[in-house]
Amino acid sequence: MVDAFCATWTLVDSQNFDEYMKALGIGSNIRKIGNVTNPSIVISHEGDTVVIKTLSLILNNGISFKLGEEFDETTADDRQVKSIVTLEGESLVHVQRWDDKETKIVREIKDGKMITTLIFEGVQAVRTYEKE
Ligand code: DKA
Numbered sequence: 158m159v160d161a162f163c164a165t166w167t168l169v170d171s172q173n174f175d176e177y178m179k180a181l182g183i184g185s186n187i188r189k190i191g192n193v194t195n196p197s198i199v200i201s202h203e204g205d206t207v208v209i210k211t212l213s214l215i216l217n218n219g220i221s222f223k224l225g226e227e228f229d230e231t232t233a234d235d236r237q238v239k240s241i242v243t244l245e246g247e248s249l250v251h252v253q254r255w256d257d258k259e260t261k262i263v264r265e266i267k268d269g270k271m272i273t274t275l276i277f278e279g280v281q282a283v284r285t286y287e288k289e
Contacts, residue, residue, distance in 0.1 A: 159200065159207050159224070162249055162264060166198045166271050166286035177275050177282035181260065183234045190215050191234075198271070198286060207242065
């Protein structure tokens with residue numbers, strides 16, 4: 158299931174995240190916070206409920222869901238989205254839909270690191286996390 162992802166992860170590298178946030182329409186104040194924040198992501202599960210917490214000094218966010226079941230999510234930048242997370246091969250694929258828009262957040266484990274690829278309308282950001 159999601160056991161390979163269950164850990165506390167800290168951001169160690171972030172590529173093109175500002176461009177991704179701009180494409181989403183996020184204003185400069187929130188983007189500044191997004192750019193300087195090095196969050197920890199805590200992933201766990203209890204039975205078939207998966208919990209992903211994003212923790213930082215400035216922004217905290219959390220989601221709880223079952224794989225393949227749609228749920229309501231309020232994102233860190235305050236979008237109200239319909240989300241669904243599925244396991245596709247070894248990848249945890251999180252799709253957020255709102256206002257006829259869609260972004261995909263793909264998490265994979267490579268060489269013991271969690272690689273998060275965020276895709277929106279052709280703009281891609283890659284964020285790398287290491288286990289704490
Ligand atoms: C991540 O998991 C990034 C999560 C996406 C956040 C969307 C926008 C946040 C704006 C502060 O590394």
